[in-house]
Amino acid sequence: AQAYELYGVHQPGIVTPVQDRLHFASFDVTTDSRAALVGLLREWTDAAARMMHGAGAGPAGPTSGDYDAPPDDTGEAIGLPPSRLTLTFGFGASLFDDRFGLSGKRPAALEPLPHFPGDNLSPERSHGDLCVQACADDPQVAVHAIRNLARIGFGTVALRWSQLGFGKTSTTTRDEATPRNLFGFKDGTMNVKSADREALGEHVWVGKDSDQPWMTDGSYLVARRISMTIEIWDRQPMREQERVVGRTKAEGAPLSGGAEHDQPDFARTGREDAPLVDPAAHVAIAHPDHNDGVRMLRRGYNFVDGSNDLGRMDAGLFFLAYVVDPRTHFTPVQMRLSTLDAMQEYVQHTGSGLFAIPPGVRKGEYVGQGLFS
Numbered sequence: 001a002q003a004y005e006l007y008g009v010h011q012p013g014i015v016t017p018v019q020d021r022l023h024f025a026s027f028d029v030t031t032d033s034r035a036a037l038v039g040l041l042r043e044w045t046d047a048a049a050r051m052m053h054g055a056g057a058g059p060a061g062p063t064s065g066d067y068d069a070p071p072d073d074t075g076e077a078i079g080l081p082p083s084r085l086t087l088t089f090g091f092g093a094s095l096f097d098d099r100f101g102l103s104g105k106r107p108a109a110l111e112p113l114p115h116f117p118g119d120n121l122s123p124e125r126s127h128g129d130l131c132v133q134a135c136a137d138d139p140q141v142a143v144h145a146i147r148n149l150a151r152i153g154f155g156t157v158a159l160r161w162s163q164l165g166f167g168k169t170s171t172t173t174r175d176e177a178t179p180r181n182l183f184g185f186k187d188g189t190m191n192v193k194s195a196d197r198e199a200l201g202e203h204v205w206v207g208k209d210s211d212q213p214w215m216t217d218g219s220y221l222v223a224r225r226i227s228m229t230i231e232i233w234d235r236q237p238m239r240e241q242e243r244v245v246g247r248t249k250a251e252g253a254p255l256s257g258g259a260e261h262d263q264p265d266f267a268r269t270g271r272e273d274a275p276l277v278d279p280a281a282h283v284a285i286a287h288p289d290h291n292d293g294v295r296m297l298r299r300g301y302n303f304v305d306g307s308n309d310l311g312r313m314d315a316g317l318f319f320l321a322y323v324v325d326p327r328t329h330f331t332p333v334q335m336r337l338s339t340l341d342a343m344q345e346y347v348q349h350t351g352s353g354l355f356a357i358p359p360g361v362r363k364g365e366y367v368g369q370g371l372f373s
């Protein structure tokens with residue numbers, strides 16, 4: 001029944017211990033009125049603060065408002081605990097145009113991601129003016145939050161795309177067991193954790209040196225819908241599965257030896273002097289030692305969106321990563337992965353979004369206020 005606070009230096013839902021479920025939504029603003037956009041962010045902020053405490057989205061609540069008006073909360077969360085709900089808001093590059101007079105406020109880091117080899121992005125699952133990440137331990141609580149924000153936004157924003165996730169694929173605390181992705185491997189072992197203050201300052205939070213001061217204490221969110229061909233994966237020998245990841249399936253230990261949290265030794269060789277961790281293994285390609293030391297705070301979720309007419313599951317990993325600057329901390333890593341990673345044979349990126357995540361909200365203010373002042 002634990003509840004988190006909306007207000008703080010940083011937005012919730014980033015270093016917050018990862019909840020079990022996700023509902024992520026991307027919206028387009030349908031009005032040209034800057035005042036309407038600001039009004040919406042104010043209303044969203046109030047509703048978010050209430051819902052994170054387990055209350056209704058509006059002040060009257062689901063059942064005690066005016067009998068002749070639609071309720072200011074839809075009701076499906078009545079009786080449910082807050083379920084550690086967090087709501088995290090972001091701004092896409094398309095918001096920073098002349099419609100709202102924001103073109104001079106666009107951070108340089110928000111430049112569109114390049115096309116990566118192998119990308120098969122669907123426009124209906126990409127981009128958007130605004131995003132909201134709702135995470136909670138109860139899927140009904142996460143969906144209720146997005147639904148009510150969409151309801152409040154009626155006439156100002158339209159839902160562009162959304163993604164449900166079950167099963168976290170990362171942790172942000174050291175004391176939790178590492179969860180598993182749909183390849184069956186532990187995921188998030190080497191993630192940036194909430195206790196790594198130094199790493200957060202270096203790799204996740206935007207500092208005071210940003211070209212846009214309103215982004216200080218914010219971050220950038222990269223969202224990638226990554227389809228996984230799990231039926232093909234499931235026919236691979238264990239040897240191949242472990243080679244692709246570079247870690248053991250049982251414990252998640254590096255193939256070069258040691259335990260789960262030991263660093264891989266890429267120089268260590270085995271029979272016939274072959275490296276124990278294949279240089280094309282996912283952990284080798286993504287490792288900070290091979291990427292100018294960059295790290296990211298991963299916070300993704302497993303998804304299964306039904307199945308297709310060949311009887312295959314539409315399954316994958318909805319990758320979410322918070323970084324200080326996608327130009328240094330995502331694009332070069334993803335460029336390496338999309339060209340060199342052995343895992344590339346079993347995955348395809350089918351959706352993409354990049355959002356500026358403004359800093360946390362101070363009491364009495366609204367989310368992203370610095371952008372408009």
Ligand code: HEM
Binds near residue numbers: 181183228330
């Ligand atoms: C590590 C799976 C996509 C970046 C890992 C690990 C697994 C994994 C099993 C090892 C355990 C760990 O340290 O977390 C996957 C799967 C993916 C995927 C199944 C897609 C379906 C990506 C993408 C990126 C990425 C798109 C970034 C562009 C990383 C990083 C590490 C990692 C930085 C940690 C490397 C280290 O420090 O050792 N991933 N990953 N992964 N992955 Fe991925």
